[in-house]
Every structure is written in C-alpha cells, then in structure tokens.
Amino acid sequence: MEILTSIVVGGLFGSAIYLLLSRTPVKLIIGLVLLSNAINLLIFVAAGLTRGKPPLIPAGALRPVAGVSDPLPQALILTAIVISFGVLAFALVLFRQAFGQEPSTSKPDTESTCT
Amino acid sequence: MNLLLVLPILIPLVTACLCFLAWGSRPAQRLFGILGCTAHLGTAIVLLIRIREKGIAATQLGDWPAPFGITLVADLLSAIMVLLAALMGMAVMLYSVGSIDRKREAFGYYPFYHLLLMGVSGTFLTGDMFNMYVWFEVMLMSSFVLMALGGERAQLDGAIKYVTLNLISSAFFLTALGILYGMAGTLNMADLAVMSRDVPYPGVATTLAMLFLAAFGIKAALFPLFFWLPASYHNPPVAVSAIFAGLLTKVGVYALIRVFTLIFVQDIGYTHSIILVLSGLTMVTGVLGAMAQNEFRRILSFHIISQVGYMIMGLGLFTRLALAGSIFYIVHHIIVKTNLFLASGVARKIGGSYRLERLGGLSLTAPGLTALFFISAFSLAGIPPLSGFWAKLVLIRAGLSQAAYVIAATALAVSLLTLFSMTKIWGQAFWGAAPEGTPDLDNTDDCSAFSGPSVLLYLPMMLLAGLTLCIGLYAGPVFDLAVEAADQLLDPTGYIQAVMGGVP
Incomplete structure (x- = not known):
C-alpha cells in the first residue's frame, strides 16, 4: 500500500511540475492544484499508513491501544487542504483578473517594463 | 498561560x-x-x-x-x-x-x-x-x-x-x-x-x-x-x-x-558551508542587479537581495560573533530599508516619478527629505558613524577570525558597490539638476494618493532615521543585545x- 501511494505521489509531483513549467495560466493553476494534492498524500505516506484502526480510546481507558493510526497527519492534511483551497481560490480570481481580457490564454510579455 | x-x-x-x-x-x-x-x-x-x-x-x-x-x-x-x-x-x-x-x-x-x-x-x-x-x-x-x-x-x-x-x-x-x-x-x-x-x-x-x-x-x-x-x-x-x-x-x-x-x-560542515556560498552569491548578484537599474524602487529591491546575503553570511559562519553580526544586521537593515522605501514615495510625490532620470534637484526642493535619505542611504552602504558600518564590521571581523577570507572580501567589495549605486540615486535624484520642463507624472495613481498631511509622511521617516542614528552612535548596547541573542541560539538548552x- 505504501509503495503504491508513493508511486502515485511521485506521479502527481511530476505532472504538477510539468504543468507549472508551461506558459498557459490554466495549466499553471492545475499544476498548483496537483502539487498541493501530491503533498497531502506525501504527508499521509510519510507518517505511515495504518488501515482500519481508528485512533479511538476504548471506554474506561486513558490512552488508545497500541498500533492505532496516528491522527496528527490527518489533522495536518486537513489544515493544509483548507489553506490551499483558500489560496487557490484567490489565485484563480487573480489570474482571471490579469488574463481575463486577453484574447489568448498565453502569458503576455510581462517584462516589457524592464529597462 | x-x-x-x-x-x-x-x-x-x-x-x-x-x-x-x-x-x-x-x-x-x-x-x-x-x-x-x-x-x-x-x-x-x-x-x-x-x-x-x-x-x-x-x-x-x-x-x-x-x-x-x-x-x-x-x-x-x-x-x-x-x-x-x-x-x-x-x-x-x-x-x-x-x-x-x-x-x-x-x-x-x-x-x-x-x-x-x-x-x-x-x-x-x-x-x-x-x-x-x-x-x-x-x-x-x-x-x-x-x-x-x-x-x-x-x-x-x-x-x-x-x-x-x-x-x-x-x-x-x-x-x-x-x-x-x-x-x-x-x-x-x-x-x-x-x-x-x-x-x-x-x-x-x-x-x-x-x-x-x-x-x-x-x-x-x-x-x-x-x-x-x-x-x-x-x-x-x-x-x-x-x-x-x-x-x-x-x-x-x-x-x-x-x-x-x-x-x-x-552536519554543519556541509549545510552551513552551502549557506555561506549562497550568501556570497546572493550579495554579489543582488548588488550587480541594483547597479543595472535606473528606477528608485527597483534599485532598492535589488539591494534587499544583496543584503539578505549579509544576514545569511553570519548564519553560514556559525560562530557567536557571526550570529550576533547577523542579528545586528537584521535590526539595522529593517529600519533603514523601510525608511528608504518611504523616502522613494516622497520623492515620487515631489518629483512626479520613480525614474531617476526624471527626478533631480531634490536637495533644493526638499532639503528635509534629502537629509533623511542621506542618513538611510549611507547607513545602508556602511559609512562609519551610521548603523550599517557596525553591522558590516562585525560580520567581516567574524569572517576574518574564521579565516574565511573569500567571504570577507566579497562582503567588502559588495559594500563598495552598494555605495556606488546609492551615490547613483544621490547624484541623479537629489544632487543633480532638475530635468527640463514641468514634471510629467507617471500617473498611475489615484489623485487621492498622497493627499494626507505631509507630517504623516515625514514623521515616520524621522523616527526611523533617528533610530538609525541612535543605533550607529550607541552601537554598544545594541551589539550586547545581539550577542545575548546569539548565545541563546548557539546553546539551545535554555x-x-x-x-x-x-x-x-
């Protein structure tokens, strides 16, 4: 399971970077989406995958039984998802604002003001 | 709590x-x-x-x-x-x-x-x-x-x-x-x-x-x-x-x-050496970039990069003196850099542009601004009684005592180039003659920009320039504080x- 997820993470990272390098804003945004998903999965794998053992404390006990899945990575991922969702929403509006009037979807020559 | x-x-x-x-x-x-x-x-x-x-x-x-x-x-x-x-x-x-x-x-x-x-x-x-x-x-x-x-x-x-x-x-x-x-x-x-x-x-x-x-x-x-x-x-x-x-x-x-x-x-020998090399390259590229620019805020932006190099240099050397130098440099840099940007805004308000060739004669039209810019700019370049001098002195001494001659020489050379690009702003915008004709505004701003009383523009600049002067003249207490902070960093048990x- 770990190996399979790791391969998926690698694939996601690869395609995200490929898309980030393109000149098209839409691809750039999709690249950012893939990148954030790749990282979320990576946190998941790095902390170790445990199946079917929710981190619940049995009635009367003070601590969970050994071998339960670690809840912290899931909390981290949840936070990261919320943050990346907010940031992506902002980036989408920004890109639309900047490129919306352009007839094509490729980046305009933004360096023209450099001298 | x-x-x-x-x-x-x-x-x-x-x-x-x-x-x-x-x-x-x-x-x-x-x-x-x-x-x-x-x-x-x-x-x-x-x-x-x-x-x-x-x-x-x-x-x-x-x-x-x-x-x-x-x-x-x-x-x-x-x-x-x-x-x-x-x-x-x-x-x-x-x-x-x-x-x-x-x-x-x-x-x-x-x-x-x-x-x-x-x-x-x-x-x-x-x-x-x-x-x-x-x-x-x-x-x-x-x-x-x-x-x-x-x-x-x-x-x-x-x-x-x-x-x-x-x-x-x-x-x-x-x-x-x-x-x-x-x-x-x-x-x-x-x-x-x-x-x-x-x-x-x-x-x-x-x-x-x-x-x-x-x-x-x-x-x-x-x-x-x-x-x-x-x-x-x-x-x-x-x-x-x-x-x-x-x-x-x-x-x-x-x-x-x-x-x-x-x-x-x-693995200090590996990671911190990389940091040290990066700091040298950051200093040099930043200042070279600044020298090629002719716009007030672009020059200042490239200087930020150059100076981040100095701050990281102390981390790369990783001694007590070097870390203290880094902290001192951060204190000095934040105050001076903010003030320079504030000064660029007032220059834009008076001269109508951020482009150096359209500015000129500010030393006659705005002597107050000129004095404030002078303090910050020459502190940034590291002219003796001002705060930047002490910051650079500490860092370069730390480099020499570690026998890191290359980085110390780089820091000195970059400091000279910083002075050069500061004199460029100084010579063109402040000292030089005003450009012919009426100033034509770059005109991207709303007319309500800079509409507040100018005391609100000058007061913060005077505050920051005063702080720069104080840090320069009373460098000892600030340096002691930086050394204490560096001691805490080097010994994490506390x-x-x-x-x-x-x-x-």
Missing part, C-alpha cells in the same frame, strides 16, 4: 476585526489602525524587556503539555524581531494614512495590513513547525491581497509572479514538514532539537535541511531563488512596498536562522527547557 506572548498576535487580530466592522468608515479604520499599532508596539517593548530580564518564556496554548500542544516561545531573537515588526508596523501605518488612496482604503487596506502584522508576529513567536507554516500562510494571504489591491495592470503582473513563487515555496515547506514528521514523529521545535542530537538517519536529516533551505530561501530571496522579488516589489503603493521590504524577506531569514541553529546542526519544562 503567559498573556504577554499571545498579545502581539492578538492585538493585530482584534485591530483587523475592528477595521472590518468599521468597513464603511475610513476615519474609524485609520483610528483603530493607529491605536492598534501603538498597543502592538507597547507590548513588543514590554516583551523584549521581560525576556531580557527573565530569560526565554514559553506558553502552551490550550494547556496541552509541550510536544502535543501548540507552543509559543519568545527568546531574545523572537522578541527583537517582534519589536522590529511592531515598529515598522507603526511607522508604515502612519505613512499609509498619509499616502494610500481612497479606493484602496475603502477596499480593506487597513484590515489586511493588520492581518499581515499578525502573521509576521505569529511566525516569530511560534515554537511549532506546522504552526509556523500556518502563520506563513496567514502572512502570505494578506500580502497577496495587499499586493493585488487596486488592480492596476503592472501590479497584477507582479502579483502573479509573487503569488506563484510563494505558493511553490509553501509547497516545499509543507513537503519538508511531512517528511520531517515521518522521520521525527514530532513537529515541536524544542522536541525536534532534542531529537536532532542523535538522528537515526543523518542523510535524511541533511536532505530535509536542504528542502527547508529551498523553502525559506525563496521567502528570503536567496540566490538563485530571488526572481519574484524585483519583479513585484516596485509595483504596489509605496507603503505596501515599504512594509514588504522591511518585514517579509526577513521572516524567511528568521526562519532560516531558527531552523539552522535549533534543528539542523548535525530554549528546550523553557518549552519542555523539566524534561531535558
């Missing part, structure tokens, strides 16, 4: 909320803003005094014991940084009231400004790596809004580069966090510091160190990751540029110093004990 550690975060939050509530009323937002900044500054001063007297303070949010809950820690470095953030917050807040146009004020300039200050203070005070990521995002989100607010064409172009590269930097940071948690099983910095003394996999630790270096290197505008900075910093209104220039890259530098003194010290309590 130690309220003093929470207040520097809470006050900007409350201020921002009040500004949101007073959405329709610009005078009320201004009033809340100034009051909030004053309170922030007051707490920051009290915090620094307390930390200096009683040592490192820590507080556990929600009263969960240390490695499990979120910790706020303030050692001297944190306290100094919070104080600097509050000072710049206050100065630029006053300047904003005098210079920001009505449209931006009406669309939430002040609330986002305070959220930015909250994010910056939070980053300096947190004792948990993931929490640091969250504060970074708070800070970035508000900086995105401030960067794009107003929606001018050039501004949006700059904002796209800024947003994209900062998102990628955050992605690096989060990736590194995930692997760090997988390796160490904790994200509390003090706990990590304990664990890092005997890591099971030193190779993984070094790889992680490099990932963090890339993540924070983008934020701090290190060579070769600085391209977003000169592409974006000259576009937003000058008050926004000034607070960004003063604080944001320094948050990256702070994070680098924190991580590479507390956690990644297993930090660990403050956070973890009895557990060593």
Whole structure:
C-alpha cells in the first residue's frame, strides 16, 4: 500500500511540475492544484499508513491501544487542504483578473517594463 | 498561560476585526489602525524587556503539555524581531494614512495590513513547525491581497509572479514538514532539537535541511531563488512596498536562522558551508542587479537581495560573533530599508516619478527629505558613524577570525558597490539638476494618493532615521543585545527547557 501511494505521489509531483513549467495560466493553476494534492498524500505516506484502526480510546481507558493510526497527519492534511483551497481560490480570481481580457490564454510579455 | 506572548498576535487580530466592522468608515479604520499599532508596539517593548530580564518564556496554548500542544516561545531573537515588526508596523501605518488612496482604503487596506502584522508576529513567536507554516500562510494571504489591491495592470503582473513563487515555496515547506514528521514523529521545535542530537538517519536529516533551505530561501530571496522579488516589489503603493521590504524577506531569514541553529546542526560542515556560498552569491548578484537599474524602487529591491546575503553570511559562519553580526544586521537593515522605501514615495510625490532620470534637484526642493535619505542611504552602504558600518564590521571581523577570507572580501567589495549605486540615486535624484520642463507624472495613481498631511509622511521617516542614528552612535548596547541573542541560539538548552519544562 505504501509503495503504491508513493508511486502515485511521485506521479502527481511530476505532472504538477510539468504543468507549472508551461506558459498557459490554466495549466499553471492545475499544476498548483496537483502539487498541493501530491503533498497531502506525501504527508499521509510519510507518517505511515495504518488501515482500519481508528485512533479511538476504548471506554474506561486513558490512552488508545497500541498500533492505532496516528491522527496528527490527518489533522495536518486537513489544515493544509483548507489553506490551499483558500489560496487557490484567490489565485484563480487573480489570474482571471490579469488574463481575463486577453484574447489568448498565453502569458503576455510581462517584462516589457524592464529597462 | 503567559498573556504577554499571545498579545502581539492578538492585538493585530482584534485591530483587523475592528477595521472590518468599521468597513464603511475610513476615519474609524485609520483610528483603530493607529491605536492598534501603538498597543502592538507597547507590548513588543514590554516583551523584549521581560525576556531580557527573565530569560526565554514559553506558553502552551490550550494547556496541552509541550510536544502535543501548540507552543509559543519568545527568546531574545523572537522578541527583537517582534519589536522590529511592531515598529515598522507603526511607522508604515502612519505613512499609509498619509499616502494610500481612497479606493484602496475603502477596499480593506487597513484590515489586511493588520492581518499581515499578525502573521509576521505569529511566525516569530511560534515554537511549532506546522504552526509556523500556518502563520506563513496567514502572512502570505494578506500580502497577496495587499499586493493585488487596486488592480492596476503592472501590479497584477507582479502579483502573479509573487503569488506563484510563494505558493511553490509553501509547497516545499509543507513537503519538508511531512517528511520531517515521518522521520521525527514530532513537529515541536524544542522536541525536534532534542531529537536532532542523535538522528537515526543523518542523510535524511541533511536532505530535509536542504528542502527547508529551498523553502525559506525563496521567502528570503536567496540566490538563485530571488526572481519574484524585483519583479513585484516596485509595483504596489509605496507603503505596501515599504512594509514588504522591511518585514517579509526577513521572516524567511528568521526562519532560516531558527531552523539552522535549533534543528539542523548535525552536519554543519556541509549545510552551513552551502549557506555561506549562497550568501556570497546572493550579495554579489543582488548588488550587480541594483547597479543595472535606473528606477528608485527597483534599485532598492535589488539591494534587499544583496543584503539578505549579509544576514545569511553570519548564519553560514556559525560562530557567536557571526550570529550576533547577523542579528545586528537584521535590526539595522529593517529600519533603514523601510525608511528608504518611504523616502522613494516622497520623492515620487515631489518629483512626479520613480525614474531617476526624471527626478533631480531634490536637495533644493526638499532639503528635509534629502537629509533623511542621506542618513538611510549611507547607513545602508556602511559609512562609519551610521548603523550599517557596525553591522558590516562585525560580520567581516567574524569572517576574518574564521579565516574565511573569500567571504570577507566579497562582503567588502559588495559594500563598495552598494555605495556606488546609492551615490547613483544621490547624484541623479537629489544632487543633480532638475530635468527640463514641468514634471510629467507617471500617473498611475489615484489623485487621492498622497493627499494626507505631509507630517504623516515625514514623521515616520524621522523616527526611523533617528533610530538609525541612535543605533550607529550607541552601537554598544545594541551589539550586547545581539550577542545575548546569539548565545541563546548557539546553546539551545535554555530554549528546550523553557518549552519542555523539566524534561531535558
């Protein structure tokens, strides 16, 4: 399971970077989406995958039984998802604002003001 | 719970909320803003005094014991940084009231400004790596809004580069966090510091160190990751540029110093040598970039990069004197750089342009501005009685005592080139003759920009220039403080004990 997820993470990272390098804003945004998903999965794998053992404390006990899945990575991922969702929403509006009037979807020559 | 550690975060939050509530009323937002900044500054001063007297303070949010809950820690470095953030917050807040146009004020300039200050203070005070990521995002989100607010064409172009590269930097940071948690099983910095003394996999630790270096290197505008900075910093209104220039890259530098003194010290010969080489390259490329520019704020932006090199140089040398030099340099740089950006705004108001060839004769038309610019610019270049001289002196001495002659020579040469490009601004904009004909405005601003009374523009600049002079003339006490902070960084036991309590 770990190996399979790791391969998926690698694939996601690869395609995200490929898309980030393109000149098209839409691809750039999709690249950012893939990148954030790749990282979320990576946190998941790095902390170790445990199946079917929710981190619940049995009635009367003070601590969970050994071998339960670690809840912290899931909390981290949840936070990261919320943050990346907010940031992506902002980036989408920004890109639309900047490129919306352009007839094509490729980046305009933004360096023209450099001298 | 130690309220003093929470207040520097809470006050900007409350201020921002009040500004949101007073959405329709610009005078009320201004009033809340100034009051909030004053309170922030007051707490920051009290915090620094307390930390200096009683040592490192820590507080556990929600009263969960240390490695499990979120910790706020303030050692001297944190306290100094919070104080600097509050000072710049206050100065630029006053300047904003005098210079920001009505449209931006009406669309939430002040609330986002305070959220930015909250994010910056939070980053300096947190004792948990993931929490640091969250504060970074708070800070970035508000900086995105401030960067794009107003929606001018050039501004949006700059904002796209800024947003994209900062998102990628955050992605690096989060990736590194995930692997760090997988390796160490904790994200509390003090706990990590304990664990890092005997890591099971030193190779993984070094790889992680490099990932963090890339993540924070983008934020701090290190060579070769600085391209977003000169592409974006000259576009937003000058008050926004000034607070960004003063604080944001320094948050990256702070994070680098924190991580590479507390956690990644297993393989100093490797990681810190890379940092040292990067610092030299950053200095040189930054200053060469500045020499090629002819626009006020672009020159200043490239100088930020060049000077981040000096701050990192102390970290790369990794001795007591060198770290103290870095901290001294940060103190000096934040004050001076913010002031230079503020001066560029006033020059633009008087001369009508940021382009040097359209400016001229400011020494006759605006002698006050000229004096203020003179102090800051020549402090930046490191002319003797001013603060920049002492900062560079300490760093170069630290380099020489480590027999790191190449970096010391680089620092000296870059300092000379800095002087050259400062005299370029000086010679053209201030000393040179005014250009022929009436000044034609670049005219991208709303006419209500810079409509406030000019005392609001000059007061913060006088405050910051006065501070630069004081640091220059009374360098001893400031340097002692920097040495104390460096001692705390080099010996993390105090930090660990403050956070973890009895557990060593």
